[in-house]
Amino acid sequence: MTDADRSPSPAVARTLTILETMVTSDEDLTLTALAKKANVPLATCASIVYTLEQRGYAARRVVGRSHFWRPTMTLYGLATQLVRKTDLSTVAQPQLRRLADTMAMPVHIGVLTGASVVYVAKAATPGFIQFDTYPGKVAPYNLTALGKAIAAHLPEAELRPLLAQRAEGKGPKGRPLSEQEFLAELALVRKRGYALEDQEEQADIACVAAPFFDATGRVGGAVGVTGFAKDLSGRNRKTAQTELVELGRIISRELGAPA
Known part of the structure; x- marks a missing residue:
């Protein structure tokens, strides 16, 4: 049977x-x-x-x-409508704004659709330089901290098909890890509570992200900070890590995740 x-x-x-x-x-x-x-x-x-x-x-x-x-792409159209109905842009918006102002870097919320991360919300920062991380942007899950933070908490049956769909990035560290290395990285993400991306999708760009969970206890997405790799390091990276893990908890509570 x-x-x-x-x-x-x-x-x-x-x-x-x-x-x-x-x-x-x-x-x-x-x-x-x-x-x-x-x-x-x-x-x-x-x-x-x-x-x-x-x-x-x-x-x-x-x-x-x-x-x-x-x-x-009819499936993608349905998924897009679902994302729009799940208005994550209004979840913990004051905290998103505060963190963006504190870090002077944009903060994003992303969800997983197939083997891609879709950016569904952004708290931008003022200034001439704006990162190409607009709501609706799609990126390979394995090249972003957002995607890694989500993938680390997927059930094995859902993660397994994604392992064969790891993309190669344009950054100097964009070569996909071996499957064993990637799984080890996801295990580390689960252990420490956040994910890192350092010049994998694009040169000079880094990201830190933490997961959040929905009312069923499943990973619902991730929240992350994006910046230049030279800026998102040292004390700034530690601040981002701490703040994002806490922000992930706040969003999870807003979504009704079990304590």
Whole structure:
């Protein structure tokens, strides 16, 4: 008996498994490959995929006599609407503003969507220099402190598919770590309560971030400070670490996380 068979609605469980398999796959899949990878009977998989195609959630690419399936951006549209409804920009806004003013660096809130972090809120700082970290920005999860702070607290079943989707950054430290090294870094994040990014996504840019949790106790996102690597070091980094861990606790309480 599979997990889908034990579900209150096996049909829904299999549909979600098909979607998740397509989204996390590095390549388009034939129907046979998709059914095997998702552990769903071929006939059932075909019915689900054809329905997803009718609803705009899946598309096929025909090569000769083979059909290759992939998810569409319709899923992203749904996720974007959900992010907008979850108005994290208003959560702990005074504290975001205070920390941005204290550090003289922007403070962000990010959530995980697939293998990417989406910036959903920002407390900016005045001045001529503005970091390219606007609400709506999308970045590979493994190249940001926000993404690492979230990934460190994901259940293994959700983290495992992401490990194969680690991107290479443009900074001098942008080469992806080995899987073992990355898992060790996430374990350190869990232990100390915050994550660091130092010139991985972009040269000269660093970030510190801490996670926050929702009413179910699951990691809901992360809050972070971004600055020039030369500025976000020493005493400034220690201040950011302490303040962000506390801010993560405040946001968690605002979201109703268990004590």
